[in-house]
Amino acid sequence: MNEPHTLPPRPRDRLYAVATLVLAVLLLPAALARRPGRARELACRWALRTRFPAEDLTGLTDGATAAFTAARTEALWRHGQLLGLTSGYRDPLVQQRMFDEEVRRSGSPAVARRLVLPPAESNHVKGIALDVRPYEGARWLEEHGARYDLYRIYDNEWWHFEYRPDSGGTPPRRRPHPGVVPVLEDGDQLDESSGTRGSRAAAIALAPASPRRVSAEWRNSCGSQPVPGRFSAVRSSSMARAWP
Incomplete structure (x- = not known):
C-alpha cells in the first residue's frame, strides 16, 4: 500500500551521501591493500563510520x-x-x-x-x-x-x-504497531520467539479482534495523523x- 504522503529527501542528506561515497572511493586503495577480497565492504565501513x-x-x-x-x-x-x-x-x-x-x-x-x-x-x-x-x-x-x-x-x-x-x-x-500480535489464519497467536502457536485468548489483549478495530484504534491514538x-x-x- 502506497502511503498518502511522501517525505522529500533533505538536501543535507543528499550532500552527506555524496560526500560519504567520495570518501569510500578515496579509501578503496587502502582497503584493497588490507582485505583484497572484501575491499568495497571495508571502505564502505570506514566511510560510514565518519558519517555515523x-x-x-x-x-x-x-x-x-x-x-x-x-x-x-x-x-x-x-x-x-x-x-x-x-x-x-x-x-x-x-x-x-x-x-x-x-x-x-x-x-x-x-x-x-x-x-x-x-x-x-x-x-x-x-x-x-x-x-x-x-x-x-x-x-x-x-x-x-x-x-x-x-x-x-x-x-x-x-x-x-x-x-x-x-x-x-x-x-x-x-x-499496524508493535502491540499487535501476529494472528494465524486459524485464529491462533504466533509466538515469534519460538515459532509455535499460542492461545488466542491469552493474547487477546494484545491482538485486536479485526483489522478495522486495529485501524480505528491506531487513528485514535494518532489524532489527525x-x-x-x-x-x-x-x-x-x-x-x-x-x-x-
Missing part, C-alpha cells in the same frame, strides 16, 4: 550483522544511499526502562505497546531488530532488504527492520519517544 560515529552494532546476532553490513555496502556503492544504525541490540534493563517510561507517558501498558515492547517481547533484546536512518535509506532497505532477510515490520515505524532468515524471501505480514502506509510521513517525533 556513534552507531554500535555490538550485540546483534552474527546473521543480522552480516545482513546489515552487506545491505549497506550495496546501498552505498550501487545506489549512493546511506544506511546507518540508530539502535540495534538493547540490554533487557534498558528495554524495560524504555517501556516503563512509555507506560508513564501514555498512562497505559496497552497504549505503550504501540511504541515500545517489554524486554521479553522485544526483538532488540534478541539482537535481530535494527532501527535505521536516514529516511531515504529506510526506503531503500524496504525495497531491497528481502535479499538480505531484512524486513520492515510495523506500519507506524518506517525505521524498524528485523532480520528474518526463516521467511523464505516472503516479507512477514506487516502490523493519517494511518501510515508504505512509509509514514511521521518522522522523528514518534521515533524520538520509543522504539519496540
